[in-house]
Each structure stands twice: as structure tokens, then as C-alpha cells.
Amino acid sequence: MLGPEDVGHRVVVRRIVGVRGDRPVYSDALGELLEFDDDGLTVATADGPLRIPGDRVSAGKRIPHRRYGTAALERVASLAWPAPDTDRLGDWQLRAAGGWTxxxxSALPIGDPGLDLPDAIEAVRAWYAARGLPAQINVPLPLARAVDIALDERGWTRSPATLLQTVRLADLVAPEPGGSGHGDPEVRLDPLPAADWLAVVSARKGALPPEAYRLLTGPELVRFAAVYDGGRLVASARGTVVSGFLHLGLVEVAEPARRRGLAGLVTRALAGWAATTGAHDALLQVEGHNEAALALYARLGFTTHHSYVTRRLDAPDRVSA
Known part of the structure; x- marks a missing residue:
């Protein structure tokens, strides 16, 4: 049977849905376990959250074919990209970083906000308004479909989907950080970003406020990968290890240096470093329309676990994903 320790994991629950000929009729509910309490449980199914009273549960178990649940991965990703200004709304997380990214x-609406959904959405709006920021909510799907529907009804804008992808770290073939010894250029892995590394990120994501530097360097285990050619930075990426996961991001290759395998090189170098810390899996977030990045990550073995969309109340100046 299931218990509170299974919250955040993918499960199947056999439930009683009726009676036929004095015998119970059963149906299975498949999805991520959102809540477990004395009165029953809630499962995020493909059709939305399903509340099952405890007296209707016949059996339940975790599903082994999916290693990690959406809630667990979203929390890991949030820890790997730590906004310096955070707060809680029940189980929901509120995050601010001076408008950078x-x-x-954005709010992460996982679990119970401790308020009715309309009141929770209004509380999110007010929290960001107090900081002079547009209200944004990152909605993982299908886990938070009820939130997504409620925001549709309130006219919040919707971004294209972003994919959260994962791979076993052992499947990323990682050379030593100093290079593979077979003609690959050296990959530097620095604990702090150099000025030219930050300049590349600023060109891609916009000017870096102080909150951005705190976000980038916040995790305890973080490395900034860099490849130089003739003294010029030609490839870069960021990797951080949180809860046994390598979170990869900000992979960038200068235009003249593309099609030389440098994106894969820095990714594997970060994987090699992460393996020395005891990490077991890697994850990243990539925009669903970025075909070049998707092709690269597919070659490296990444597969999509789930997607999320960013919902925004107003129409502010563009904030990067």
C-alpha cells in the first residue's frame, strides 16, 4: 500500500468506482501522487488531479518504469537555479531574482497552497506586484493542470512549452575535465564564472543584476565550463549538483566554433565532474522549439520526462526562460 513517503512519485491506485451484482467494480488511476492523508489521496492523472477517498482505495503501488516523479524533478531544478528572494505559499514556492529569467x-505551484485556488492565484499576483515584477507561474504538466485551467479562465498569457529532460549520468560518456587526450580542446571547470563567461550569458539572457550572480553561484556544488580557442571563449555551460542530480544549463557555443562537437564536450566534462560527487542522473530544461538543442540532447541520450509552461498575468517586457 501507499503512504506519505510516496508523495511525488508515479503510482497506480486501484479504486472502487461502483457495485455490480453485489460485487465491487474497480478502476485504476495512474499518475503522480500529489497528496496522502487520513481521508484519502490525490493523483495527478492525464485528465487532471483525481481525489480518491480512503475507503475507495483497494490497492496502490509505485510504478517502477519511471524513476522520478514530476514534483521531485521540479524541486531539484528549482534548487539548482536558486532565486535569492523566496517565500512559501503553503507548498507552493515563490521565487524572485530581480526579474532575471x-x-x-515565477511561482512553482506544486502541492497545496493552503488557500482556495482563486485566492492562491491572487496571493501570487500580490507577492510579485510588491516587488515590481509581473506575476508568473511555471506550470508543470500534467501535474498542475488544474492551475493551468484556472489561469486560462483568468486570461494569463501562455509561453511555448519547455521540456524537462533526463538521462542516467552513466550514459553520458564524460572525458576528464582537462580533455579526452584524443585531440579535444581543454575544458576548464571553474567554481566561479569568469568575466567573459558572464558576458556570454548576459548577451543571451540580458544584463545581469546582482541577483543574477547570486543565482548562478548559489548552489554549493557548481562548475562553470569553458573552452578557449586562441584566448577567446568559444564554448561554455553551467552545471550544478543537487540531490544527486547534475543540472545542466546555459550551454553556448560561439558561431564560428559550431559543428565541432563543443557543446557535447562541455556537457560530458560536467558529467564527469558530477560523477565524482556521487551524482547519478542528469537533467536539463530546454525550449520545445529549439530544434538544434533538442537534436544535441537526443544524441547524448536525454529523453523528455514532462513539460511546463510559463503563465504570465500581464504583458511585461520580455523575461527570458
Whole structure:
């Protein structure tokens, strides 16, 4: 049977849905376990959250074919991209980083906000308004479909989907950080970002406020990968290890240096470093329309676990994903 320790994991629950000929009729509910309490449990199915009273539960178990639940991975990703200004709304997380990036300045609606959904949405709006920021909510799907529907009804705008992808770390073939010894350039892995590394990120994501530097360097285990050619930075990426996961991001290759395998090189170098810390899996977030990045990550073995969309109340100046 299931218990509170299974919250956040993918499960199947056999439930009683009726009676036929003095015998119970059963149906299975498949999805992520959102809540477990004395009165029953809630499962995030493909059709939305399903509340099952305890006296209707016949059996339940975790499903082994999916290693991690959406809630667990979203929390890991949030810890790997730690906004310096955070708060809680029940189980929901509120994050602000001076407006730098959507992930750093959005609510994560996982679990019970402790309020009715309309009141929770209004509380999110007020929290960001108090900081002079547009209200944004990153909605993982299908886990938070009820939130997504409620925001549709209230006219919040919707971004294209972002994919959260994962791979076993052992499946990322990682050379030594100093290079593979077979002609690959050296990959530097620094604990702090150099000025030229930050300049590349600023060109891609916008000017870096102080909150951005705190976000980038916040995790305890973080490395900034860099490849140089003739003294010029030609490839870069960020990796951080949180809860046994390598979170990869900000992979960038300068235009003249593309099609030389440098994106894969820095990714594998970070994987090699992460393996020395005891990490077991890697994850990343990539925009669903970024075909070049998707092709690269597919070659490296990444597969999509779930997607999320960023919902925004107003139409502010663009905030990067």
C-alpha cells in the first residue's frame, strides 16, 4: 500500500468506482501522487488531479518504469537555479531574482497552497506586484493542470512549452575535465564564472543584476565550463549538483566554433565532474522549439520526462526562460 513517503512519485491506485451484482467494480488511476492523508489521496492523472477517498482505495503501488516523479524533478531544478528572494505559499514556492529569467521570477505551484485556488492565484499576483515584477507561474504538466485551467479562465498569457529532460549520468560518456587526450580542446571547470563567461550569458539572457550572480553561484556544488580557442571563449555551460542530480544549463557555443562537437564536450566534462560527487542522473530544461538543442540532447541520450509552461498575468517586457 501507499503512504506519505510516496508523495511525488508515479503510482497506480486501484479504486472502487461502483457495485455490480453485489460485487465491487474497480478502476485504476495512474499518475503522480500529489497528496496522502487520513481521508484519502490525490493523483495527478492525464485528465487532471483525481481525489480518491480512503475507503475507495483497494490497492496502490509505485510504478517502477519511471524513476522520478514530476514534483521531485521540479524541486531539484528549482534548487539548482536558486532565486535569492523566496517565500512559501503553503507548498507552493515563490521565487524572485530581480526579474532575471522566468525560472528565477515565477511561482512553482506544486502541492497545496493552503488557500482556495482563486485566492492562491491572487496571493501570487500580490507577492510579485510588491516587488515590481509581473506575476508568473511555471506550470508543470500534467501535474498542475488544474492551475493551468484556472489561469486560462483568468486570461494569463501562455509561453511555448519547455521540456524537462533526463538521462542516467552513466550514459553520458564524460572525458576528464582537462580533455579526452584524443585531440579535444581543454575544458576548464571553474567554481566561479569568469568575466567573459558572464558576458556570454548576459548577451543571451540580458544584463545581469546582482541577483543574477547570486543565482548562478548559489548552489554549493557548481562548475562553470569553458573552452578557449586562441584566448577567446568559444564554448561554455553551467552545471550544478543537487540531490544527486547534475543540472545542466546555459550551454553556448560561439558561431564560428559550431559543428565541432563543443557543446557535447562541455556537457560530458560536467558529467564527469558530477560523477565524482556521487551524482547519478542528469537533467536539463530546454525550449520545445529549439530544434538544434533538442537534436544535441537526443544524441547524448536525454529523453523528455514532462513539460511546463510559463503563465504570465500581464504583458511585461520580455523575461527570458
Amino acid at each position: 522566468g525560472r528565477g521570477n
